[in-house]
Amino acid sequence: MGPANPKGDILASPGSFVVLPDTEVDTTAVHKAFADGPTTVLKHPSGRPWIVGNLIPDQLRASDEGHLKWALIGDAGSAPRPTRYFGCTDVMSETLEIPGSFHAIATQHGEVAARGTIAGIRSLFWAELDGTPLISDRADLLAEITNAPLDDTALALRLIEFLPASLQRVPPWSGVRAVPGGRYARIDGTSMSLPEWWRHPRGRQSLTDGSAAFRDALRDAVAARCDKHAVLSADLSGGMDSTPLCLMASEQADRLITYTSVGIDAADDDQRYVREAGELMSGRPVRSLTQNSGDLPILFEGVTNAPVPFDEPTISLLSQPRQRAYFPELLREGSRLHLTGLGGDHVLWGLPQLHHSLVTRRPFTALRAMRGYAILRRWSPGESARALTDRRTYRRWMQDTSRDLGRAAPLRATPEFGWSVSPKWPTWATQRALELVREAFEAASTYEALSDTRSEHFELQAIMHGGQVVRAFEHAGRAAGLPCASPYLDDRVINAALSVAPEDRATPFEFKPLIKAALGDLLPSGLRERRTKADGGQISHRGRQQHWSTIERLWNDSALAHRNLIDPETLSAADFNDPRLRKSGAEPINATVVTEIWTRHQQGNPL
Helix, strand or coil: CCCCCCHHHHHCCCCCCEEEECCCCCCHHHHHHHCCCCCCEEECCCCEEEEECCCCCHHEEEEEECEEEEEEEEECCCCCCCCCCHHHHHHHHHHCCEEEEEEEEEECCCCCEEECCCCCCCCCEEEEECEEEEECCCCHHHHHHHCCCCCCHHHHHHCCCCHHHHCCCCCCCCCEECCCCCCEEEECCCCCEEEEEECCCCCCCCCCHHHHHHHHHHHHHHHHHCCCCCCCEEEECCCCCCHHHHHHHHHHHHEEEHHHHCCCCCHHHHHHHHHHHHHHHCCCCEEEEEEEEEHHCCCCCCCHCCCCCCCCCCCHHHHHHHHHHHHHHHHHHCCEEECCCCCCHHCCCCCCCCCCCCHCCHHHHHHHHHHHHHHCCCCCCCHHHHHCCCCCCCCHHHHHHHHHHCCCCCCCCCCCCCCCCCCCCCCCCCCCHHHHHHHHHHHHCCCCCCCCCHHHHHHHHHHHHHHHHHHHHHHHHHHHHHHHHHHHCCHHHHHHHHHHHHHHHHCCCCCCCHHHHCCCCCCHHHHHCCCCCCCCCCHHHHHHHHHHHHHHHCCCCHHHHHHHEHHHHHHHCCCCCHHCCHHHHCHHHHHHHHHHHHHHHHHCCCC
């Protein structure tokens, strides 16, 4: 198969860039990747090209401190105090103090350093062009420059919706590699390395002390956007994530437009909390827009002919037509940036897995919490005990998981306290796909975990998985003309949240205790007591039922079948009401659909 040619979608999503080393590089292929040529070229102190791209002026902050040049690309707020950076490493680590979400890039004495964000909303990738390493914020841009072909192993991995951390960000092109969250790309001459710039802070702060720092970080994150944009819009679902953002933005923005989609689920009680939030914002420069969810495209509707502005298969492709349906109204109202509460669950919803490591340090606290989780989730005492006492290394767990791939999932939910969620392997994947994925798991078993403890690794992996999905959502927003921002996944916000002791963040006896402790005086009284969360599962199930006939057309002349990765006949015969295919909400069909649509698009063969 030949290389992809994603140029049109790259240009549909402004802000892309390539970072070059401070050596003699033929930039012809780099310039050609931008159809009309790059709009921005920043130079090394030597005068050679450093950053080449289509950057948005208000998304770029650059500084020249003699032999050190640095740039922040994205939503960067004001530094809390004047700072002078003395080297590339300083720019990588000390910019953590700056609120917002941005790439940090530096060059000095022939050394180049670049980092994205912890969660990966601002991602980085690298590849070699004639032996010279290049860095970019988009994998497809590097694939275009280096003429890289699609990689079957990467596509087979994407048939799994939730992958272990070491495989989560494998780009779908041969020779293109991701820079892991918490690490930065360092080029010295033509040598590439990936040092750490951040580690899990191993929270030991009390809820009282840590919640104050978290509140400040979140408020600064919202301010970083309000300072740049006079008019913003924001989702207001009535949930514990979007509501605080709206309340903060209504205090800081010149004008705020809140958007609420009224759910179709009779058990959805979000509207009560939307009304309470609206009362608190009364008298502020806020306009409220409400739309019935039933008037929007349902999940799976229109996905086969929607634009694909993504550089990887992503579940966000399924919601893109829905996203594009309500953005025009926000644009007409004057919004220039849309705030979302996405990522709030990943940062605030303390995971039971945190007690796996806590049991060795505070056994009474961990065991008490585990009893609560077991009651809520109907785990047996034996299952809970086995989960807590499983002490396999990362390598051993990956090897065991590789061996178990393809086995039927259990019918009932059991504790998932491994180094990742157990992969749900689709029954319609071919033997070749299974062998490719098993080889990838075996190879990845030698990689380092994200942290020394399983609990911290699992937590970071969940945050990075959320960042991967939200990154695609933001790419879709930018392509539709309305950039998005998700402050919960900003570096400072994540760092502040993870600095709080895990036993105070993860408990079966309280819903999102950190946000309640941090913003209790700001939240509506009813929301402070809320213990429920609306579930969008009905939308997914109903959308698949209504549009399955269209989805089935994908398997005629399937791109994945041509690569011998799926068996269309087995897929068409699958019973999607089987609870094993819907366990824990991880539906393998969703991952297969988006990977098929994305691959067709890359090959120039959309449905």
